Amino acid sequence: KCNPDRLWNSIMEIGQIGHTEVEGSKVGGCHRLALTDKDKQARDLFVGWAKALGCSLRVDAIGNLFLRRNGLDNTLMPVMTGSHLDTQPTGGKFDGVYGCLAGLEALRCLEEKNIQTLRPIEVVVWTNEEGARFKPAMLGSGVYAGVFKLNDVLATKDEAGISLGEELDRLGYKEQTSVDTPECYQYYELHIEQGPVLEALDIDLGIVAGVLGMRWYEVEVTGRSCHAGPSPMNLRNDALVGVAEMISELTKIAANHSHDSRCTIGELNIPNASTNVSAGKVKFSLDLREGRLADLDELQTKAFETIHRIAFHHKLEIGIKETWSLPPCPFDETCLVNIQQACAASYPNLNPHTLISGAGHDAVYVSRVAPTAMIFVPSEDGLSHNEREYTSPEQLEKGCDVLLNTLILSANS
Amino acid sequence: KCNPDRLWNSIMEIGQIGHTEVEGSKVGGCHRLALTDKDKQARDLFVGWAKALGCSLRVDAIGNLFLRRNGLDNTLMPVMTGSHLDTQPTGGKFDGVYGCLAGLEALRCLEEKNIQTLRPIEVVVWTNEEGARFKPAMLGSGVYAGVFKLNDVLATKDEAGISLGEELDRLGYKEQTSVDTPECYQYYELHIEQGPVLEALDIDLGIVAGVLGMRWYEVEVTGRSCHAGPSPMNLRNDALVGVAEMISELTKIAANHSHDSRCTIGELNIPNASTNVSAGKVKFSLDLREGRLADLDELQTKAFETIHRIAFHHKLEIGIKETWSLPPCPFDETCLVNIQQACAASYPNLNPHTLISGAGHDAVYVSRVAPTAMIFVPSEDGLSHNEREYTSPEQLEKGCDVLLNTLILSANS
Ligand SMILES: NC(=O)NCCC(=O)O
Numbered sequence: 001k002c003n004p005d006r007l008w009n010s011i012m013e014i015g016q017i018g019h020t021e022v023e024g025s026k027v028g029g030c031h032r033l034a035l036t037d038k039d040k041q042a043r044d045l046f047v048g049w050a051k052a053l054g055c056s057l058r059v060d061a062i063g064n065l066f067l068r069r070n071g072l073d074n075t076l077m078p079v080m081t082g083s084h085l086d087t088q089p090t091g092g093k094f095d096g097v098y099g100c101l102a103g104l105e106a107l108r109c110l111e112e113k114n115i116q117t118l119r120p121i122e123v124v125v126w127t128n129e130e131g132a133r134f135k136p137a138m139l140g141s142g143v144y145a146g147v148f149k150l151n152d153v154l155a156t157k158d159e160a161g162i163s164l165g166e167e168l169d170r171l172g173y174k175e176q177t178s179v180d181t182p183e184c185y186q187y188y189e190l191h192i193e194q195g196p197v198l199e200a201l202d203i204d205l206g207i208v209a210g211v212l213g214m215r216w217y218e219v220e221v222t223g224r225s226c227h228a229g230p231s232p233m234n235l236r237n238d239a240l241v242g243v244a245e246m247i248s249e250l251t252k253i254a255a256n257h258s259h260d261s262r263c264t265i266g267e268l269n270i271p272n273a274s275t276n277v278s279a280g281k282v283k284f285s286l287d288l289r290e291g292r293l294a295d296l297d298e299l300q301t302k303a304f305e306t307i308h309r310i311a312f313h314h315k316l317e318i319g320i321k322e323t324w325s326l327p328p329c330p331f332d333e334t335c336l337v338n339i340q341q342a343c344a345a346s347y348p349n350l351n352p353h354t355l356i357s358g359a360g361h362d363a364v365y366v367s368r369v370a371p372t373a374m375i376f377v378p379s380e381d382g383l384s385h386n387e388r389e390y391t392s393p394e395q396l397e398k399g400c401d402v403l404l405n406t407l408i409l410s411a412n413s
Numbered sequence: 414k415c416n417p418d419r420l421w422n423s424i425m426e427i428g429q430i431g432h433t434e435v436e437g438s439k440v441g442g443c444h445r446l447a448l449t450d451k452d453k454q455a456r457d458l459f460v461g462w463a464k465a466l467g468c469s470l471r472v473d474a475i476g477n478l479f480l481r482r483n484g485l486d487n488t489l490m491p492v493m494t495g496s497h498l499d500t501q502p503t504g505g506k507f508d509g510v511y512g513c514l515a516g517l518e519a520l521r522c523l524e525e526k527n528i529q530t531l532r533p534i535e536v537v538v539w540t541n542e543e544g545a546r547f548k549p550a551m552l553g554s555g556v557y558a559g560v561f562k563l564n565d566v567l568a569t570k571d572e573a574g575i576s577l578g579e580e581l582d583r584l585g586y587k588e589q590t591s592v593d594t595p596e597c598y599q600y601y602e603l604h605i606e607q608g609p610v611l612e613a614l615d616i617d618l619g620i621v622a623g624v625l626g627m628r629w630y631e632v633e634v635t636g637r638s639c640h641a642g643p644s645p646m647n648l649r650n651d652a653l654v655g656v657a658e659m660i661s662e663l664t665k666i667a668a669n670h671s672h673d674s675r676c677t678i679g680e681l682n683i684p685n686a687s688t689n690v691s692a693g694k695v696k697f698s699l700d701l702r703e704g705r706l707a708d709l710d711e712l713q714t715k716a717f718e719t720i721h722r723i724a725f726h727h728k729l730e731i732g733i734k735e736t737w738s739l740p741p742c743p744f745d746e747t748c749l750v751n752i753q754q755a756c757a758a759s760y761p762n763l764n765p766h767t768l769i770s771g772a773g774h775d776a777v778y779v780s781r782v783a784p785t786a787m788i789f790v791p792s793e794d795g796l797s798h799n800e801r802e803y804t805s806p807e808q809l810e811k812g813c814d815v816l817l818n819t820l821i822l823s824a825n826s
């Protein structure tokens with residue numbers, strides 16, 4: 001059993017780095033974009049805690065941090081757990097952070113009670129999970145799993161034109177010049193649900209059987225800008241008016257497509273916007289998700305058809321670029337059974353709910369190179385990527401206990 | 414009669430300052446925001462040309478430039494003409510610039526032919542007409558006419574937080590510490606139409622009887638941000654989805670309200686936007702125009718009702734702030750007759766068309782302190798606030814001839 005106060009206090013302490021005050025939030029939000037000074041501060045604090053436990057640190061060429069507690073037989077592949085410390089621009093204090101600190105809390109318990117495991121255990125902090133600063137999301141775990149090429153990702157730039165590689169150099173979080181060949185026995189990631197399912201069922205633990213497939217696109221719509229005054233409404237060629245219709249229809253399509261369909265337009269920009277100029281060009285991001293690959297393909301087809309139909313109707317030109325694509329990801333059966341057993345041992349009456357994650361996680365990429373599964377705890381009001389994100393100390397405790405026992409089970413097998 | 418080559422070449426020369434290259438544009442566009450280094454370069458060039466003619470320069474406390482050619486009786490109030498040298502972010506080479514350079518061309522002709530007028534003639538360059546950098550539009554003429562307080566306008570900040578006053582100091586275009594009490598016998602402004610009316614009628618000259626009433630608002634829409642993955646579509650509270658519906662309906666209302674109705678959403682921002690976060694907040698600009706005050710009030714009422722109805726339906730909160738308001742502006746009868754006579758003298762067969770301007774102009778504010786009217790020449794494809802803005806040298810010549818003869822008529826009366 002973990003120490004719930006220590007877990008909570010550590011989450012609150014690291015959450016002070018980038019803390020945002022917001023009305024109606026129980027503990028405030030967090031603004032800590034990947035590889036900013038604040039991200040470095042959070043990493044430093046975390047590494048300091050782990051080293052105080054006697055852990056060794058390894059930093060790979062993409063800035064992923066591996067904190068290792070040795071096992072009885074260190075020639076065996078380690079069991080790994082972890083998540084990320086970066087947040088969304090208006091993020092909360094739990095997304096990602098909880099998984100890292102619950103991993104640390106697990107090591108603290110083992111150390112405190114002097115429990116040795118057969119295999120080593122590693123707690124990992126993955127770089128740039130959110131995809132808010134550098135796109136797409138999950139770049140650190142993606143490079144680790146060989147999905148992205150190291151040099152491509154190092155060259156990825158943020159909005160201000162600063163590359164991920166420059167920032168790693170600046171912050172000093174780049175010890176190695178290459179990325180390890182993955183050697184991971186099993187990977188478990190504990191996370192907040194970020195959705196409303198567990199809360200609605202009033203169940204404090206979720207066993208995550210897989211993750212929705214998802215695709216990101218950049219859409220560029222070109223019309224013709226004109227003066228807001230002399231141009232009669234019926235002679236305009238306003239890109240924003242077309243895009244408004246697209247947003248309405250695209251979100252309706254997803255609402256009616258399947259239970260798992262998601263469509264989000266999160267970013268929208270009018271280059272050179274001015275109050276008295278109708279928009280000549282609009283760029284927006286499109287995020288589509290679905291549970292099955294065939295459904296995702298169908299959702300994409302419908303979305304593209306809709307965009308092109310509205311563009312034709314409004315005499316607009318369209319460019320669509322896919323920037324990220326992940327097929328639906330089922331997790332490993334053995335890992336899922338381990339979580340079930342650990343939960344039954346810790347909380348015989350908890351009756352955990354098996355569900356699918358709508359959010360991508362580093363676990364998705366890690367699952368390509370090691371058996372993987374995830375554990376969820378509820379999110380109040382289903383909120384995440386929001387400064388009001390909240391999970392109670394009791395719920396965090398349960399998730400951490402299940403993780404701890406899953407790690408012991410796995411590390412001794 | 415003016416010298417059409419000299420006029421055209423001057424417009425092209427000043428248009429090189431901030432020139433933008435763009436496909437499908439005959440002469441390229443212009444990016445020269447108010448009180449930037451480029452704006453100063455254009456002012457310097459213009460002032461140099463006027464001084465070479467023997468004009469004297471006066472700069473008031475808001476940076477308006479008055480270039481004066483003395484008359485036979487300099488105790489009489491001057492006749493004034495002019496416009497502005499600042500452009501939209503993706504503007505053209507004619508909007509504003511034409512009015513200033515046609516005024517200069519008129520003085521060049523008078524000088525060349527050694528024609529004396531009874532009254533002095535002043536060519537004015539008004540500061541920040543476009544409202545693209547500092548809001549609202551027409552700040553220089555507004556201060557001159559006593560509509561805005563000097564200190565308020567000097568404190569107005571651009572998006573980067575730089576004040577208009579700081580920029581005036583930096584560029585050195587602020588000789589006086591106050592603004593003149595307006596002493597203007599009559600004011601004439603020559604401008605491109607920026608709309609499709611004259612071109613559709615195939616008439617090369619417009620006499621502008623007045624200007625539409627216009628209002629600017631900043632609308633802020635607040636919902637709740639959530640994660641693009643785990644949040645089912647029907648449980649979202651996405652501010653952008655509401656705003657999309659507003660854009661569609663608001664533009665439809667204006668299309669069906671009256672012949673003169675205009676509704677433009679030119680700027681839209683999602684603070685802290687991220688691809689995988691549904692928008693918690695959206696801000697957009699709203700520009701409404703109408704020919705009669707009662708119609709403008711009615712258009713505003715319908716627009717506000719629509720915004721609030723959609724917000725209610727989507728459970729969004731609304732804030733609306735009016736940032737600019739101008740009632741419809743009729744121009745002066747005597748001035749209009751002067752233009753008619755000048756046109757009949759220069760081009761007996763031209764049959765000028767009387768119309769209403771959809772765009773605000775410095776003439777609107779000047780009309781509050783002096784008898785005022787405007788002259789228009791056609792805009793190709795009705796385009797303006799667009800890099801493809803174009804008017805032919807022959808059309809520019811006709812407008813300039815009519816201005817020249819109007820100024821002589823007025824300055825001798
Ligand atoms: N968990 C999380 O916020 N992941 C980011 C990737 C995604 O958009 O699902």
Ligand SMILES: NC(=O)NCCC(=O)O
Pocket residue numbers: 227228229276508542543544550551771772773774
């Ligand atoms: N002519 C012109 O572009 N004026 C700016 C003010 C307006 O928006 O009408």
